Amino acid sequence: MAIPTVMGTEIEFGIMVKNDPDFDPISSCVLIVNAYREDPDGEILWDYDQENPLADARGFQVEGEKYTPNQQENIARNKTLINGARYYVDHAHPEYASPEVTNARDLVIHEKAGERVIEISRREANQLLPPGAQMLIYKNNSDRKGNSYGCHENYLMDRRTSFKRIVEPLLPFFATRQIWCGAGKVGSENRNHPCNYQLSQRADFFETEVALDTMVKRPIVNTRDEPHADREKYRRLHVIVGDSNMSEYTIYLRNGVTALILSMIEDGAITKDLSLRDPVKAIREVSHDLTLAHELTMDDGTSRTALQIQQDFYEMMLAYASSRSLDPIQKDVIQKWGEVLEALARDPMELDTRIDWVMKKRLIESYMDRKDLLWDASQVQMLDLQYHDSRPDKGLYYLLERQGKAERIVTDEEIARAVYNPPRDTRAYFRGECLRRYPREVFGVNWDSISFGLGDDSVKRIMMAEPLKGTSEVVEELLDRSGTAAELLENMT
Secondary structure, rough: OOOOOOOOEEOOEEEEEEEOOOOHHHHHHHHHHHOOOOOOOOOOOEEHHHOOOEEEOOEEEEEEEOOOOOHHHHHHHHEEEEEEOOEEEEEEEEEEEEEEEEEEEHHHHHHHHHHHHHHHHHHHHHHOOOOEEEEEEEEOOEOOOOOEEEEEEEEEEEEEOOHHHHHHHHHHHHHHHHHHHHHOEOOOOOOOOOOOEEEOOOOOOOOOOEOOOOOOOOOOOOOEEEOOOOOEEEEEEEEEEOOOOOOOOHHHHHHHHHHHHHHHOOOOOOOOOOEOOHHHHHHHHOOOOOOOOOOEEEEEOOEHHHHHHHHHHHHHHHHHHOOOOOHHHHHHHHHHHHHHHHHHOHHEEEEEEEEHHHHHHHHHHHHHHOOOOOOOOOHHHHHHOOEEEEOOOHHHHHHHHHHOOOOOOOOHHHHHHHHHHHOOOOHHHHHHHHHHHOOOOOEEOOOOEEEHHHHHHEEEEEEEOOOOOHHHHHHHHHHOEEEEHHHHHHHHO
């Protein structure tokens, strides 16, 4: 039986400062992260001792040094938020890592809350810039200078499921799922064949099938083995192949369908071999094929289109669902996925209120028709970028939302609440509430631990190795009767 779903996302945002000849992305990222001040006096460390980015899921450690910033740099680059999220500087990007959630709907809520946090930060940071300078933030995946940055999905999996068994079906699934979860992109990059428009922003940047790297020789399946949970029981599948989506509907399917596919893998329900002869070549071919008619070479020498491969996965999922007791959200994900695949088979443009690459394409082509422009016009590339603009009054996705041309999954009220409140059904609740209630006493935080400084030079660490413990049902009463962190620790023992 597959373990319960626990997942989250990490979004790296693009950043630029207009009218600033001395623009430095790293210092700008530090500025924007620190502009978001839930606790003006808080100096909470991110606990790097609990991380090991050099562990490979194939059973070995890669060579290299684990970088740990000093205390001052740590505080400047990291914020752990009362909604259970982590907000930090990752190389030259501000990054928002959502709290752990148990279903695709909550994932949408908390990923969208990250967009709100970014916009609050941007507005505050702009007050600190020189006159005339303006910081802009984009939820996209490339800077058109050959650099790509990611949307990373994370899924808890059973350690007993071998990594080889995970990889084999995921390579064809990831290479083809972009037909319904690509964010869309004008042109190509990374020395790929020129094109007017493609399905995915990330596809041009993948160069190998399976590896640990995330920035060089990017793999379709990443092998990072950093579970942020009990290592004996769990692994965390770190997915780097997806796009940063704006559409709630697309995010909902991206994570909801993928989580179900992983449950099927754990339960041995992948009954058809869909291996591709060359997955790296296929992921680019799929992205560049707007007709969805291009045939990919399978490992057995036959040919199938990306849509046919996705339909094969869907048929296996229907069989799986018929023998399982799924919750209403899982059932809704499967229904919506089926409807999207049917629409893609008829005419992808039917999805112009649901799927990002279609929504963006419709918007851009409408503008091109009005202005009599070609795909290589600079205004067209600007429209592509503006679709991902974080400003609610400027971003083109948000314009579609206001016009009722973007199908919603959640409400604005739910998103606003998630900016300051953690999900109640994972350990993120305990983490977020400790930060809310005892901010001066929290010394350090990681996904699977929280440490308290009790004023006598001692630091007490509470391990949180089970992602589904620390929920409101389990700890709310305990927290309510613990006025201080010292009382919390005493009451826990």
